[in-house]
Structures are given as structure tokens and as C-alpha cells.
Amino acid sequence: xxxxxxxxxxxxxxxxxxxxxxxxxxxxxxxxxxxxxxxxxxxxxxxxxxxxxxxxxxxxxxxxxxxxxxxxxxxxxxxxxxxxxxxxxxxxxxxxxxxxxxxxxxxxxxxxxxxxxxxxxxxxxxxxxxxxxxxxxxxxxxxxxxxxxxxxxxxxxxxxxxxxxxxxxxxxxxxxxxxxxxxxxxxxxxxxxxxxxxxxxxxxxxxxxxxxxxxxxxxxxxxxxxxxxxxxxxxxxxxxxxxxxxxxxxxxxxxxxxxxxxxxxxxx
Numbered sequence: 001x002x003x004x005x006x007x008x009x010x011x012x013x014x015x016x017x018x019x020x021x022x023x024x025x026x027x028x029x030x031x032x033x034x035x036x037x038x039x040x041x042x043x044x045x046x047x048x049x050x051x052x053x054x055x056x057x058x059x060x061x062x063x064x065x066x067x068x069x070x071x072x073x074x075x076x077x078x079x080x081x082x083x084x085x086x087x088x089x090x091x092x093x094x095x096x097x098x099x100x101x102x103x104x105x106x107x108x109x110x111x112x113x114x115x116x117x118x119x120x121x122x123x124x125x126x127x128x129x130x131x132x133x134x135x136x137x138x139x140x141x142x143x144x145x146x147x148x149x150x151x152x153x154x155x156x157x158x159x160x161x162x163x164x165x166x167x168x169x170x171x172x173x174x175x176x177x178x179x180x181x182x183x184x185x186x187x188x189x190x191x192x193x194x195x196x197x198x199x200x201x202x203x204x205x206x207x208x209x210x211x212x213x214x215x216x217x218x219x220x221x222x223x224x225x226x227x228x229x230x231x232x233x234x235x236x237x238x239x240x241x242x243x244x245x246x247x248x249x250x251x252x253x254x255x256x257x258x259x260x261x262x263x264x265x266x267x268x
Contacts, residue, residue, distance in 0.1 A: 236255045
């Protein structure tokens with residue numbers, strides 16, 4: 001169907017091009033025809049002037065014969081131009097009619113295709129409806145709401161230290177240390193449950209929820225050069241400009257991070 005449509009479209013385009021050429025040629029032929037018509041009128045007027053002059057002599061007779069020949073030639077040329085114009089008119093009508101037939105044929109084909117598509121869609125829809133109507137209905141009775149067991153509360157997902165949380169904490173720390181004079185708290189590091197006895201023992205005395213094991217995991221992917229910078233960044237003395245009411249708590253949190261980073265750096 002697609003290839004046939006492309007063929008019809010190519011044919012219509014060719015007919016349109018031929019029609020344009022025919023119109024151009026017709027215009028040229030009409031111009032020539034009108035030019036020959038003017039020439040005939042001019043030769044007729046010239047011959048009339050000669051005949052009305054009542055002159056005589058050999059020269060006069062030759063002038064009359066020459067004027068008559070020019071008039072005959074102009075008339076012949078006008079007839080030829082008229083015939084050419086008529087042929088061009090016929091060709092133009094033929095091309096227009098052919099283009100109209102092709103356009104009408106394409107329109108009918110499109111309408112037929114649209115109708116077939118609509119029939120196919122309606123048939124598929126009817127088949128689908130019949131298929132759904134033929135399915136057996138479930139006989140299971142829904143239990144009343146009061147008979148249904150209450151839903152169990154969903155357990156909270158376990159805490160995990162992820163790469164995204166670590167990156168977010170790095171960013172939070174970088175933002176916090178930019179203005180230590182207005183710093184009110186140390187960003188809480190990502191934490192997850194730890195089974196180490198020592199970590200559980202000092203849980204209540206830590207400034208951070210994250211234990212040493214958690215902090216070690218946070219910095220485990222850092223290179224030695226990065227750990228060296230972290231030692232400087234989290235050294236407790238770096239937070240001496242924090243306001244007094246928050247300084248001790250923030251320096252304690254920084255010390256918990258610094259001690260782990262210092263130990264990791266010394267082992268590399």
C-alpha cells in the first residue's frame with residue numbers, strides 16, 4: 001500500500017510539473033499569437049494606404065505586391081499561432097483533468113483505508129467486549145471490614161551508610177565550616193547499627209550518633225592525600241571560633257571524627 005501511494009504521489013508531482021510547463025508554453029504562444037494579430041492589422045493598414053493612394057507605375061505595383069505578401073505571411077503566422085494556442089489549451093485541460101482524477105482517486109483511497117481501519121478497530125473492540133463478558137465472575141465473598149485482620153505496622157527500614165549519605169554529609173560539613181562564627185551544631189555523620197561492644201558502651205557519651213566503626217566506613221574510600229586534608233579540616237582547634245554556648249559540643253564531635261581519621265592516616 002505504501003509503495004503504491006508513493007507511485008501515485010510521484011505521478012501527481014510529474015503531472016503538476018508538466019502542467020506548469022504547459023501553462024508557461026501557453027502564455028508564450030498567446031503572446032506570439034497576439035503579436036501576429038497586430039502584424040496582420042499593421043499590414044492591412046499599410047496595404048489600404050497604398051490602394052487608396054491611386055498611384056500607378058511599376059514601383060507602385062511592386063510595393064502593393066510586397067505588402068500583399070507580407071499580409072499573407074502575417075495571416076499564415078497568425079493561423080499557426082492560433083493552432084498552437086489551441087493545442088496548448090487542450091494540453092492544459094488534459095493535465096488539469098488528469099491531476100484532478102489522481103487527486104480524487106487518492107482521496108477515495110484514503111477514505112477507504114480510514115473506513116477499513118475503523119471497521120477493524122470496532123471489530124477488535126467488540127471481540128474484546130465479548131471476551132470480557134464471557135469470563136466467569138469470581139464467587140469469593142469479600143470479608144467485612146470488621147472481620148479482616150488489622151494490618152501490621154511496617155517496620156522501619158534499617159539504617160545503612162550509603163555513598164549518597166556520605167556525599168551529602170561531606171557537603172553539609174563543607175557548608176558548615178564556611179561560617180564557624182555562626183555555627184550552632186556539627187552535621188550528624190551517617191550511622192548504622194554496630195555490634196562492637198566498645199561502640200555500644202560509649203553510645204550515650206558520644207556527640208555523634210556515628211561510632212568509630214561508622215566513621216571508619218565513611219572515610220574508608222579516601223586516599224592518603226584526602227585523609228591528610230581531612231585531618232586539618234576536622235581538627236578540634238579549627239572550631240575555636242564557634243560561639244561559646246555551642247563550642248564544646250561541636251569540638252567534641254570534630255574530635256570524634258579527627259581521632260578516627262588520624263588513626264587511618266597513620267596506618268597508610
